[in-house]
Amino acid sequence: MANESKNNRLRVFLDPLLKSNPLFVMVLGTCPALAVTTSFESAIGMGLLFTFVLFFSNLLISALRKVIPEEVETPAYIVIIATFVTIVKLLSETFLPELYSTLGVFVALLVVNCIVLGRAEAFANKNGVVDSMLDALGNGVGYTWAIAAIGLVREVFGTGTLTFGKTFTFIPKTTIPILGKWSGSEFSLALPILSSSAGGFIALGVALAIIAAIGNYKAHKAKEKAKLEKEKAIAAAKANSQKGAE
Amino acid sequence: MSFNKKFLTVPAILAAICVASGGLIGAIHFGTSAYQAAHKSTEAPKEIKALYTDASYTFGEVEGFTPVSSTEANFRVTLTACYTVLKGGEKVGLAYMVDCGKPVNTEVLMAISYHGEPTDTLVPTAINLYQGGDSGYDTKAASVVDKILKGDTDLDKIDVKNGATRSSKAVIDGVSATMRDYKVRYAGGSVPTDAFPAQIRTMYPDVVDAVKDKTFTEIPFNTAQKDNAGSVKERYLVTLPGDATAYAYYATGMASNIDFEGTDGELKLFFGWDSPVGESTTLESLRPSKFALEESSMTFDQWKDVYIPGILDGSKSLDNDTDIKTGATFASDIVRQMLLIEREDYYNVRLYGEQLTAFSGMFGAFTWDKTSSAVNKSFALTSPNRSGKVDEQYILSVNNEEVVVYHGSGECEIWIDDYEFHNGKAALYMAFKGGNAAEPTSIAPCAFFVSDVEEMAFDQWQNDYLPGIVDGSKSMDSKSDIVTGATYSSRLMQDLLINAREAYVEYLATK
Amino acid sequence: MNYFVAFILAIVSYTVIDNVVLSRYFGICSFVGVGNKVKSAVSMGIAVTFVILMAALVCWPLYNFILVPAHMEYMETIVFILVIASLVQIVGYFIKKKSPTLYKTLGIYLPLITTNCAVLGVVETNMAYDFGRSMANALGTSLGFTLVIFLFACIRVRLESSNVPRAFKGVPIALIVAAIMAIVFLGLGGMIDLGSWGLA
Numbered sequence: 001m002a003n004e005s006k007n008n009r010l011r012v013f014l015d016p017l018l019k020s021n022p023l024f025v026m027v028l029g030t031c032p033a034l035a036v037t038t039s040f041e042s043a044i045g046m047g048l049l050f051t052f053v054l055f056f057s058n059l060l061i062s063a064l065r066k067v068i069p070e071e072v073e074t075p076a077y078i079v080i081i082a083t084f085v086t087i088v089k090l091l092s093e094t095f096l097p098e099l100y101s102t103l104g105v106f107v108a109l110l111v112v113n114c115i116v117l118g119r120a121e122a123f124a125n126k127n128g129v130v131d132s133m134l135d136a137l138g139n140g141v142g143y144t145w146a147i148a149a150i151g152l153v154r155e156v157f158g159t160g161t162l163t164f165g166k167t168f169t170f171i172p173k174t175t176i177p178i179l180g181k182w183s184g185s186e187f188s189l190a191l192p193i194l195s196s197s198a199g200g201f202i203a204l205g206v207a208l209a210i211i212a213a214i215g216n217y218k219a220h221k222a223k224e225k226a227k228l229e230k231e232k233a234i235a236a237a238k239a240n241s242q243k244g245a246e
Numbered sequence: 247m248s249f250n251k252k253f254l255t256v257p258a259i260l261a262a263i264c265v266a267s268g269g270l271i272g273a274i275h276f277g278t279s280a281y282q283a284a285h286k287s288t289e290a291p292k293e294i295k296a297l298y299t300d301a302s303y304t305f306g307e308v309e310g311f312t313p314v315s316s317t318e319a320n321f322r323v324t325l326t327a328c329y330t331v332l333k334g335g336e337k338v339g340l341a342y343m344v345d346c347g348k349p350v351n352t353e354v355l356m357a358i359s360y361h362g363e364p365t366d367t368l369v370p371t372a373i374n375l376y377q378g379g380d381s382g383y384d385t386k387a388a389s390v391v392d393k394i395l396k397g398d399t400d401l402d403k404i405d406v407k408n409g410a411t412r413s414s415k416a417v418i419d420g421v422s423a424t425m426r427d428y429k430v431r432y433a434g435g436s437v438p439t440d441a442f443p444a445q446i447r448t449m450y451p452d453v454v455d456a457v458k459d460k461t462f463t464e465i466p467f468n469t470a471q472k473d474n475a476g477s478v479k480e481r482y483l484v485t486l487p488g489d490a491t492a493y494a495y496y497a498t499g500m501a502s503n504i505d506f507e508g509t510d511g512e513l514k515l516f517f518g519w520d521s522p523v524g525e526s527t528t529l530e531s532l533r534p535s536k537f538a539l540e541e542s543s544m545t546f547d548q549w550k551d552v553y554i555p556g557i558l559d560g561s562k563s564l565d566n567d568t569d570i571k572t573g574a575t576f577a578s579d580i581v582r583q584m585l586l587i588e589r590e591d592y593y594n595v596r597l598y599g600e601q602l603t604a605f606s607g608m609f610g611a612f613t614w615d616k617t618s619s620a621v622n623k624s625f626a627l628t629s630p631n632r633s634g635k636v637d638e639q640y641i642l643s644v645n646n647e648e649v650v651v652y653h654g655s656g657e658c659e660i661w662i663d664d665y666e667f668h669n670g671k672a673a674l675y676m677a678f679k680g681g682n683a684a685e686p687t688s689i690a691p692c693a694f695f696v697s698d699v700e701e702m703a704f705d706q707w708q709n710d711y712l713p714g715i716v717d718g719s720k721s722m723d724s725k726s727d728i729v730t731g732a733t734y735s736s737r738l739m740q741d742l743l744i745n746a747r748e749a750y751v752e753y754l755a756t757k
Numbered sequence: 758m759n760y761f762v763a764f765i766l767a768i769v770s771y772t773v774i775d776n777v778v779l780s781r782y783f784g785i786c787s788f789v790g791v792g793n794k795v796k797s798a799v800s801m802g803i804a805v806t807f808v809i810l811m812a813a814l815v816c817w818p819l820y821n822f823i824l825v826p827a828h829m830e831y832m833e834t835i836v837f838i839l840v841i842a843s844l845v846q847i848v849g850y851f852i853k854k855k856s857p858t859l860y861k862t863l864g865i866y867l868p869l870i871t872t873n874c875a876v877l878g879v880v881e882t883n884m885a886y887d888f889g890r891s892m893a894n895a896l897g898t899s900l901g902f903t904l905v906i907f908l909f910a911c912i913r914v915r916l917e918s919s920n921v922p923r924a925f926k927g928v929p930i931a932l933i934v935a936a937i938m939a940i941v942f943l944g945l946g947g948m949i950d951l952g953s954w955g956l957a
Contacts, residue, residue: 027928030789031874035782064263072260078842078871079260082835083267087274090831094278105881108834112872114786197780198939205925205932213924267835275831 012131016138023146024211028114032106033147034200038158041166043151045099046106047144049088053110054119055136057081061124062132068125077120078111085111099168115139150203158194293357294329294341297372305329305341314427318419318441321346325427331359338362339371340428346420354416364429369397370421390414394421445516445538446484446494454485456494461606465591467499467583471576475499476513478587481595484518492520493595495588496540499580504545511544513580517588523596530565532589533557542577549577557585564589600697601640604675605651608693609644617641621652623745632658632738636745639753642677649679649692650753652746658738660703670702670735674712676746683754687723689747690715704732711736715743722747764893771897777875778905779939783898784875787866788906789931798910800859801866802903807848808870809879809902812841813895816880817888837880838871845871875902908938 022028029050036046060080061068068076089107092100100107110116119139124132156162162176193199294305308328315324327343339361346354355376360368373391394417423441440447442456459481466477476499484492495517504511518536537554552572556562562569564585570578594602598616605612617640624635634656642649655673674696681689694712702708710730714720720727722743728736777783787801816837824830849867853860860867870876879898883891912934921930 027789028786030785031782034785067259068263069256069259071256075839075842076260076263078838079263079267079835082838083271086271086831086834089834090271090274090278094282105878108881109783109874109877111834111838112874112877114872117872193940196939196943197782198936198943200782201932201936201939205929205936208932209922209924209929212926212929216923268832271831271835 009131009134013134013138016135016142017145018142021142021146022115022118022139023143024207026115026118027208028118029143030204031109032113033150034197034204035106036103037147037151037154037200037203038195039102039166040148040151040155040162041164041168042099042102043147044144045096045168046103047140047147049092049099049103049107050110050113050115050143051137051140052088053081053084053113054116054140055133056084056087057116058119058124058132058136059129060084061120062127062129065125073121073125077117081116081120082111096168098166102166115143150200150207153207154194154199154203157191158199159192291327291343293343293355293374293376294327294359297341297357297359297374298331302333303338304332304335306332308340308431316423316441318423321416321419323416323419323423325424328427328431331361340432342424342427344420344424346416354420356417356420358421358424360424360428360432364425364432367397368425368429370395370425373421375417390417394418442482443496443516443540445540446482446518448538449494449516449518449536450484450486450492452487454487456482456484458482461603465587467587469499469501469576469579469583471501471579475501476580476584478584478591481591484520486520490520492518492536493592494518494536495584495591497584497588499584501544501576501580504574504576509545511542511577513542513544513549513577514540515542515581515584516540517585519588519592523593525597527593527597529589529593530563532593533560533564534585534588544574544577546574546577548572548574549581553578553581557581601653601675604695604697605640605642607695608651608675608677609642609649611644612649613643614640621749623654623749625656625741625745627741630659630734630737632656632734632741634658634738634742634745636742636749639749644679647679649677650750651675651677652749653697654742654746655698656738656742658734660732660734668701671698671700672696672702672707672735672738673698674739674742676743678747678750681750681754683751686747686751687721689750690718690722691743691746692716702732702735704735706730706732707735707739711739715739760889764889767890767893768897768900771894772901772904773942773945776901776905776942777878777898778902779935779942781878782874783878784873784902787869787873788909788935789928795907795910795914797862797864797866798906799903800862802899802906804848804852804863804867805870805873805875805902806899808841808844808873809876809895809899811844811848812837812876812880813883813891815840815844817883817891820884833881833884837877841876841880842871905938909935912938 016022020026023030023033032046032050037043057077057080061077064076064080085108088110089100092103092107119135123135127135152162164176191199194203306329308330311328313324313326315322324345325342326345329341330337331339331341339359341357341359344356344358346356357372357374357376359371361371362368373395375388375391426441440456442453442458446456447453462481464477464479466474469475476497478495478497480496482494482496484494486492496515497517498512498514500510500512502508502510516536516538517534518538519532519534521532521535523532535558537558539550542550549572553562553570553574556569557564564582570582572578594616601614601618605614619639621636621639623637624633626633634654636652636654638653640651640653642651653673653675655671657669657671659667660670661667674694676691677693677695678689679692694716696708696712699708707730711720711728711732714727714730715722722740728740730736771777775781778785778788784805787805819836819840820830820833824833824836845868849860852863852867875898879895883894886894909931913931916930916934925933
């Protein structure tokens with residue numbers, strides 16, 4: 001029994017990382033995913049702030065789930081989420097000012113992030129505090145790696161370099177040239193369109209297509225497997241009935 | 247839960263959540279503000295550091311500096327930070343961070359530094375412009391910066407017409423504000439907050455604004471002691487509450503041997519003139535009403551304690567030779583000469599301000615005996631409705647040639663885009679010279695100056711028709727030449743010109 | 758007169774040149790999720806327009822006349838989102854009363870407007886502007902949103918009947934189409950010389 005619940009807990013944390021990834025599978029929280037992913041570092045920063053907000057709001061909402069009456073659920077959740085968004089705004093303004101100025105208005109827009117509100121209504125108000133925390137962490141990490149991946153692709157293929165230390169200033173600023181303009185090469189292999197607004201759409205579209213393709217492939221494989229099993233079962237049944245007939 | 251209870255508890259819980267969250271936010275806000283205040287860097291910001299490539303310059307705080315805002319010629323400028331520039335530990339100058347306002351969508355921020363003693367020809371040592379966001383006009387504003395750095399410090403005359411006009415004006419405003427501040431602050435004085443000299447506010451405490459008159463040229467004077475002892479340098483138009491105006495003059499003068507040791511003394515003085523001037527006012531009856539001192543290095547003070555008060559209250563007269571014998575005679579003489587010039591200029595500018603502006607606008611240099619004669623030409627026509635008159639004639643001498651200028655004004659109906667007629671008004675000066683009275687149609691004006699325009703929707707009459715008349719490409723007798731666009735207004739101009747020419751022909755006939 | 762023209766130009770610029778969805782990345786969730794029904798897309802656009810305009814009208818004075826003088830600027834997020842949520846409720850209530858059919862067409866989209874980044878995004882960016890510019894921003898954003906969502910729905914109708922690779926079916930191809938639209942709108946930049954109007 002204890003094992004099962006532990007397994008369940010693990011599931012709660014692991015699912016959003018891959019299987020029910022908030023960005024790639026559920027297609028939620030797309031606004032920041034396109035806006036702040038022009039750079040790898042700012043994508044990670046956004047993921048960090050997002051996780052913070054999600055974690056604490058999940059925690060509080062789950063803790064108060066028996067107290068908040070149904071009629072005022074939505075405004076109450078909004079107030080709680082907005083509180084933590086404001087807190088994260090104040091904290092990042094003070095301690096991570098470069099990140100704050102890079103992300104700009106999208107920090108405040110975390111309050112209308114579909115994922116935060118979604119997890120609150122779908123999970124946190126039905127489950128215990130520990131589970132909600134795990135769910136928050138899982139979604140947070142899942143979302144972070146998803147937008148970080150898009151950010152990585154957009155920055156590497158869009159500008160040809162990877163820059164660290166611009167947003168998180170405690171890292172010394174290093175620029176790693178990856179595509180083009182390195183060791184005397186004259187031309188750059190970068191595709192600047194990926195850094196523009198259109199590029200965001202392209203990146204996310206392709207990413208989702210890839211995920212869909214993988215899903216299709218898996219489904220196809222599963223179908224094949226099921227078909228095989230079915231034929232096996234029919235053959236076995238036939239053989240059995242033949243045997244029986246003999 | 248019973249229905250009644252629900253009404254209480256539900257909002258109560260929501261309210262409790264709101265209060266709790268408000269409290270939490272307030273606490274965090276308090277904490278972060280405290281942290282920010284405690285960790286505020288006293289180091290000079292990187293923009294100031296970026297002014298110098300030489301690392302031997304260091305920066306220090308300026309004691310007691312608070313941001314100071316002033317309304318400059320175009321925008322409101324704020325000096326947000328000020329640092330002492332030190333080289334090898336020695337103070338060499340000051341550096342400022344300036345917010346030059348928001349001329350277009352983005353702010354223009356400037357880091358600027360000055361070195362050395364503030365002189366009249368002070369040139370900034372370095373200027374860096376930072377514009378929030380990309381306005382694309384960086385290079386144009388930067389060229390203004392280059393001009394300033396190369397020594398073109400006559401800020402009034404820098405050409406900003408070439409694009410990025412507003413940003414360039416903001417830059418100029420920033421430079422003039424810092425220059426003014428530096429001149430005071432370098433020596434440790436207290437900081438001016440007006441864009442005009444503080445003495446004007448001393449004379450008129452409730453001054454609304456004071457603008458230096460850019461067309462005023464320095465007028466030198468001689469004293470009994472020496473020639474070119476000084477000059478009246480600047481004239482300011484002072485706007486007072488209730489639309490009243492006054493004029494303030496700034497003058498300097500020097501005298502030698504002011505005391506037994508034979509020292510030289512200098513005076514730098516402001517005077518305010520605001521008495522009304524009408525047709526019947528005499529020069530002798532005019533006197534200044536306010537006085538403020540900028541600087542004096544005279545040994546004796548009777549010029550200030552006896553002479554000036556006497557002039558202000560009328561007990562002494564500028565035209566009386568003995569009145570300057572106050573003790574400190576040389577100094578009083580300087581004051582007298584200053585005031586004589588200021589008095590005449592004030593009289594002229596009050597009585598003839600408009601005419602002087604018009605004549606200098608048309609001809610530059612001219613002489614005029616300040617007389618005018620009345621002219622009685624008027625017209626009122628009905629299609630389209632227009633009426634006007636030519637009422638004054640002035641005779642000038644320009645380059646030893648006689649030029650007769652007529653003043654005319656009129657109004658006409660004009661049709662504007664919202665399908666309405668309304669009256670536009672204009673007044674202008676028309677100048678004629680030479681010409682054969684026997685052939686009136688060969689006479690055309692040689693210059694014009696528009697002195698007043700009211701509600702004229704289009705300006706081809708001013709920018710197209712009138713210049714065409716003056717350069718000969720259009721004829722005031724031709725019906726087709728008025729079709730320039732702004733046809734109704736051009737018709738008004740045509741009628742005014744024809745009437746003025748009639749008056750001129752009559753004048754020529756009397757010579 | 759100058760101010761009026763500048764106002765119109767600001768609206769045009771916010772609608773087309775700096776489009777809310779394709780350039781500023783607001784409102785993507787609803788944009789992608791609107792599907793291929795042109796009618797519901799237009800209704801969504803109209804509803805969002807209502808909410809944005811009213812939110813801008815209410816929030817700008819709220820910020821400038823209450824929060825700023827009280828030095829409570831940091832409360833803006835909470836205040837704004839509460840105002841928006843209430844406005845959505847009110848708008849929903851009125852639509853339900855006045856036109857139940859419209860209410861049905863909008864369906865779930867109406868409460869979803871609360872989480873539409875465009876509304877909060879407009880209100881947040883309006884903090885820095887003066888009143889005229891903030892209203893131009895609101896008008897331009899709502900027009901731009903409606904325009905794009907309408908175009909998008911029309912395109913998606915066509916997409917339904919075309920041969921899209923399986924992996925791209927649905928959301929991915931929609932995003933690629935959006936990318937192409939973004940590129941098209943990019944070309945409109947520089948159409949108006951905004952700098953000379955004091956807008957750049």
